[in-house]
Amino acid sequence: xxxxxxxxxxxVPDLTAATASYRDTLGAxxxxxxxxxxxxxxxxxxxxxxxxxxxxxxxxENSPIAAFLEKAPSxxxxxxxxxxADILAARDQLSASGARVLGSxxxxxxAHGKPVLFLHPKDFFGTLIxxxxx
Amino acid sequence: xxxxxxxxxxxVPDLTAATASYRDTLGAxxxxxxxxxxxxxxxxxxxxxxxxxxxxxxxxENSPIAAFLEKAPSxxxxxxxxxxADILAARDQLSASGARVLGSxxxxxxAHGKPVLFLHPKDFFGTLIxxxxx
Numbered sequence: 001x002x003x004x005x006x007x008x009x010x011x012v013p014d015l016t017a018a019t020a021s022y023r024d025t026l027g028a029x030x031x032x033x034x035x036x037x038x039x040x041x042x043x044x045x046x047x048x049x050x051x052x053x054x055x056x057x058x059x060x061e062n063s064p065i066a067a068f069l070e071k072a073p074s075x076x077x078x079x080x081x082x083x084x085a086d087i088l089a090a091r092d093q094l095s096a097s098g099a100r101v102l103g104s105x106x107x108x109x110x111a112h113g114k115p116v117l118f119l120h121p122k123d124f125f126g127t128l129i130x131x132x133x134x
Numbered sequence: 135x136x137x138x139x140x141x142x143x144x145x146v147p148d149l150t151a152a153t154a155s156y157r158d159t160l161g162a163x164x165x166x167x168x169x170x171x172x173x174x175x176x177x178x179x180x181x182x183x184x185x186x187x188x189x190x191x192x193x194x195e196n197s198p199i200a201a202f203l204e205k206a207p208s209x210x211x212x213x214x215x216x217x218x219a220d221i222l223a224a225r226d227q228l229s230a231s232g233a234r235v236l237g238s239x240x241x242x243x244x245a246h247g248k249p250v251l252f253l254h255p256k257d258f259f260g261t262l263i264x265x266x267x268x
Contacts, residue, residue: 005184005185010259013259021257050138072260124155
């Protein structure tokens with residue numbers, strides 16, 4: 001079911017500072033910041049050779065990463081996103097295995113414009129997993 | 135400086151259960167468990183198309199992931215490892231930037247038999263970063 005690691009998401013309290021750190025201190029290629037108000041985040045992509053890291057800063061009142069940053073104010077690794085070929089087939093297989101899909105269970109259009117689902121971290125040893133249909 | 139994402143490490147309290155979850159529920163290719171007593175962990179590699187996830191369970195009395203699992207007993211994302219071409223050059227450049235290298239500052243031989251260093255998570259927005267010379 002799992003394809004490529006699409007991205008690793010890191011929540012940060014200060015996107016400008018984090019971007020500078022990855023660009024200047026770690027010498028990585030970084031994108032411009034993109035505000036995604038419908039997803040409650042502003043994102044910078046750190047482009048690695050084989051995948052990307054996404055630096056996420058809360059945007060607006062109901063950011064999905066606000067609670068995470070309340071618990072970890074300095075930031076931290078938030079989730080891993082894997083490609084899947086068929087997200088509905090993946091969902092049905094996961095649900096049949098007893099794994100919980102967050103929200104309504106219907107895929108939403110994610111930050112890359114493709115259908116995504118999140119899986120409950122308690123079912124995967126504390127790791128929040130996103131699946132994206134590619 | 136940063137090359138490929140070498141691996142994403144996830145600390146888990148029960149490696150057998152976590153391996154079964156990635157293999158059976160998520161449909162990923164997983165390795166046999168390898169005990170690495172000199173590193174204080176037992177590891178299973180989850181082979182993705184473009185990188186790997188490493189599931190780590192504490193081994194022995196002074197496991198480097200024991201404190202993490204005390205704080206997060208269910209497990210969680212522990213660190214990201216990036217390839218670098220020259221670990222001493224990377225270290226010197228990072229130190230000159232004010233980033234803290236953990237331990238003595240001298241690379242140790244990591245779980246893959248190659249020189250590694252860890253960077254202080256407080257200098258990188260709560261993310262523990264490992265660098266591995268490839």
